[in-house]
Amino acid sequence: MxxxxxxxxxxxxxxxxxxxxxxxxxxxxxxxxxxxxxxxxxxxxxxxxxxxxxxxxxxxxxxxxxxxxxxTESISAPLRSFAVPESIHIDITTFCPLNCPQCYKDTSKNIEMPFGKFSDIIDRAKALKVFQIALGGGEPLTVGNLPAFVKKVVSCKMSCTITTSGCGLTEELLDELRESGINHIQVSLNGSTKEINSYSRDGFDEAVSSLNILSGSSVQFGINWVARRDNVKDFENIVNYAKELKADNINILRYKPSVREDYGKNLLTKEDFNLLVAAIRKVRGIKIKIDSAFSNILCHIYGNRINPINCGCGAGRRFMMIDPLGRFKPCSHMSLVSEEQDMLQYWLNSPDIAKLRQIEECIYGDCKHCSYLKVCRGCRAICERLQNDINAGEINCPVLNRKEMV
Amino acid sequence: MFTYWRGYEIDGSSTAYNIVVPQRELISEVLRYFISLKIIDRKSDIFLSYTEREKSASKEFECKKGKYKHDEMEKICEILESPAVDSFFINVDCIHPDKLYHQVRNELYSISKTRPGAEDRVYNYINPTVSPFRFGPDLRVTFEFSFEEEQAVENHEPEGLVFNREALVNNLRGRHFTITLGCGPCFIYEYAAYINSKLAERFPEIGIDGGLDCEGGFIDGCTYSCSLYEYERITLASENIAETIKILMGEGLIFPQKNVGRYGHEILPCENLFLFNLYNVDRWLDEIIGGKSKALKGILEGKKEYTPEEYECIVRKLSEVEMFDSVDFMHYCTCCVKIGDNNCALTCIKENGRVWMELRVVSEIRDDVVNKLRLHNISIKE
Known part of the structure; x- marks a missing residue:
């Protein structure tokens, strides 16, 4: 503990x-x-x-x-945030063998975080009492001594998860990861068939193979599924598939802009959104998780009964991100990279993070007038990409609930 | 304050939240704990009904029902945790006080002294029990959760029993879910206090209020009208039921009574023993009490009044029916008898395969009755 x-x-x-x-x-x-x-x-x-x-x-x-x-009587915390990050996302490599249409990562350079650097980061996180480390990439399974990375995290009592395309997962590697103490593996899959998956992702066979391996193991796992116009009607099939595999969860991610695709073409319409929410409400027998960028789904289902601690963008408030070069960012989807070397100093004093903590005061557009502002705050990364400003409000949010109408 | 959530952080997902939010998981946790309380009868079925909303923002609900065993809690919680379920209601029975484990019984009886308004009452009980008659304790309790659309929040003044007042007011202001525990007028106060105090202690983040009786207090109204102390049990040592009854009747210690009228509310003297709780057994439906009425009708064959010998014969037959537990057996064997001016009960209990007669007398006359029994050389089982 x-x-x-x-x-x-x-x-x-x-x-x-x-x-x-x-x-x-x-x-x-x-x-x-x-x-x-x-x-x-x-x-x-x-x-x-x-x-x-x-x-x-x-x-x-x-x-x-x-x-x-x-x-607890003397510690202080930044505005609307924990005193230290609750969790840290670490991309340990930029390399990925796949070429997914929807990928938002820059995989043009092959950069892998040296184990020594990683180890220093984990030691620092341990000293700060960070709770969770989420490993990603690129494709983290391509990192040669990945079990050593996992072991390092686990030895510091933090939990360790991996997000993967499934590419490169073998039973032997899974055994090593399990013995290293991995807590959870999340596999990305956007369709129950190769055809649907291929609209946005590569590597369907690899993903399915890895899910079959995980299904036969004692390692807890789930499926990352990005909600898009070209796969939203397939959601129930993905749910049934995940249940057959006895997956722990399906994590629904919000589609975010990618350099490889026309974002507007695959964005959910209001009808798609409502279809998705209706399908979510019917799901039984498996956990559904929601990307915090999709907090409007929670607002739609629970209204103002939702507790802010379990809703809304957590970037800079609950978690931060570290890229393979060891640079800090509030979230992997944002362009705001920092050259600050000290994790705690970044968390406490970064001007980028300070902006995210003041969104409630600085946001403009539709979100400013929405009754769900304090619990949702929209996705800052999407607004930054599309409108070049992290303070911009969402456009055409299907859950917008204007305060004057309440 | 206390709250918790489950889940591992997933890279690329910018903190993933569960669709089943902690408040709803909390209700699930509360329900599981409530069902596990030692006064809840694990042999009784759990009756569930709930409403499910088809579409978001739709006003169309579908009402569904089901019956579950206690080892099917996972299925029940799965329904409860579904975001499509807007309200949820279960019925479950508590254990009769006579069947409680010694430790739990003592804990319940110790609650009596904390009953507001009853601080000065003296509880010199020996072997107390609830009313053995058919209008005895109603041990059904409901657990209901719903969204409260209307909020009586700002000026809400909790009344009755209040636990975790600050949490209660904060939760009402935060418009979180409401759990309502319900019981009938013949529920036992100590049971209600036990449930509430256990929940309050286990879940300090939940505020609890309620519990006033219809007189605005705790001891005078018809709510919580069934008392743990109403009767005292006197178990007789002789296993010769018929002979003992003949002595009791012959010496004028007991006078059989029967209930008459459409609802059996009128009590009149009669010649022979009358099975008081079975006066309307002919109208009982089998499906309601799981086959027991069929067994009873088969044994009684329409007869309700019995000589002492016939009564002993019926009691022996009833004792052989495996589906009747100890409380069922006592309940079915119960006859009303007048002792002095008081309506008391003559009944039988089953212990370790043997049958004993019992008088269940109004608490105030216990000592007097015991003295009279001894005077007539009727031994009492210690």
Missing amino acids: IYRAEPGTLMMFNADNGITAVVSGNELYSLKKYLEAGVENEFIYRLIDLKLIPEEISECERQEILKEIEN
């Missing part, structure tokens, strides 16, 4: 089950009493059942948690 102080709040994370928790107020006091004097109650038993605190707690762990609880 990792325990980290935030202002007035203790955050807890268990890499084995992927649970992140936030404790404050009376509940934090209750935890403190348990740690100091052994006072048990149903809430403490619940924390134990959720595996957020060990059943048998060592003296060392007890002191560690108590110290973090004490720190």
